[in-house]
Amino acid sequence: MSAATVVLALGDDVSTDAIYPGRFMATVLPAETPQYAFADDTAFNAKLKAGEVPAGSVIVAGRNFGCGSSREQAASALKGHELVVVARSFARIFLQNAINLGLELVEAPDIEAAPGDRLGVGATEIVNLTSGRRCAVRPLPAARQAIIDAGGLIAYTRRRLVARS
């Protein structure tokens, strides 16, 4: 179990427009997208860009995190900062994009945490070390875990191609 600090606590239905506003969509390369992560939350975006958010920091959210557009920039921007998202649930396309790119997501239907809380994140349970609350982690379906285990979809597909040729 690893311990990490909550740097942002959000509600339900955080859209990919909030994670990565549409006006930055002309920027597509994963190396270039992190600068626009949560661009409309200017204070948090400034911290990210100033390098004040350590890798492994946690964003906590409610239900349906990543709803809306399929823009992969939303996942690559957070991955670029090596953030971890713990949410009550995720929208389908965002979840798949995160898995494909190696952004760490944890689904915990009863998660409750505030900025500054320390979380112990395990495979089956999250312990909020600040509040003492514990909540269960919903494991990813095996089919999705296989892509994570391969190191992302690029590596997974590359392996298929090589095996086929």
Added chain:
Amino acid sequence: MGQTAVQKILARASGRREVAVGDVVEPAVDLAMSHENAALVINQFREIYQGTGLEPRVWDPAKIAIIFDHRVPAESAKTASNQKRVREFVAASGITKFHDIRGDRGGICHQILPEYGYVRPGQVVVGTDSHTTSHGALGAFAFGIGATEMASVWALGYAVNIQVPGTIRVNLWGAPPAMVSAKDVILHLVGTLGAAGATFRVLEFHGEALAALNTSARLTLCNMAVEAGATSGIVPADAETERYLRDEAGVAEAIEPVLPDPDAAYERTVDVDLDALVPQVACPHTVDNVRPVTGVAGRPVDQIVIGSCTNGRLDDLAVAARILKGKTVAPGTRLLVFPASGRIYGQAVAAGYVADLVAAGAVVMNAGCGPCLGVHEGALGDGEVALSTTNRNFKGRMGNPASEVYLCSPAVAAASAVTGVITDPREGGAR
């Protein structure tokens, strides 16, 4: 136990007799669509081949469609350069279903695919756009994916690790009253189900009301299925589907509908009574924050937008033109209209709709995604309010987090353009 439409499509595409909900399958893809984000797909596609010694080559150029729509004509040097890269890739790869920035063949991807007969009943369609759900209107299983997943499809020809989704059956009863449309049906449904109410599920539409909803209306329905979190929406193909494909899309080949079994197992059933439906409005800042228009009537609006993959078809422009003909857009309110395709634009000109709209004060823009997603044009000022026939009202959606977006049908939008406030189109002046 019988199978739903999507189970049968996935079984066929995976070479299996049947599939169960939760099964993991790798369906062959019939159509793989991207827009400007093909620039990222190309990048990821080349990445896959790194170090393999294999030549990056798409599995089947005839099954790839690329349509420029999100930022047309380009708003920046960056976009223009991305579009240029995509054009070069299209030419080098022999991709023929390519729709560049043109007044005749151009338009929004979700309009071009049906309009050109690229989508057929029973197909598996993937697109790097969440509103790929639209194409379920033609009886296909169509869903949005990310750019890296598309790169994988380009390489392999199938989608990896797809879990067979459960299906919610939606029965549409009755017939829509005057000034009530498919947009009101889907807004009502998203409000009922909630923004995550159908996540990892398919909405399969049935009911007597479908007979009165043409393909244009069904595209509106399926387009917004994703706003309830659904993987897709689907209308099992029927006589209207065939009429559309033959008469409007020019399809000559055999059409092979894949229909749900009569004893298909649905997770649950939702009934919508269209007879009792009134015009609906989705209020800021979530699409499921839906109220009857009567609950928000009178709210002043700065900008009204009619168009998009949701409501930029000829039927939609006809409704708007009928309401606005001989009237004037209220002072202080801007009306922006953008047809869903070049073909529709031409039809709207021929029918006189464009002249009526322009005479009323509308700005008729080129076909494309226009102001919908705040990347290109028609951005809102601080504190401004928009009323739009598009599909999303998230905070910042139209380019400014300090603005508000309400969503509605073309009838509500046009009636409100006359008054400058959110207006029930069933009221006298708008008829």
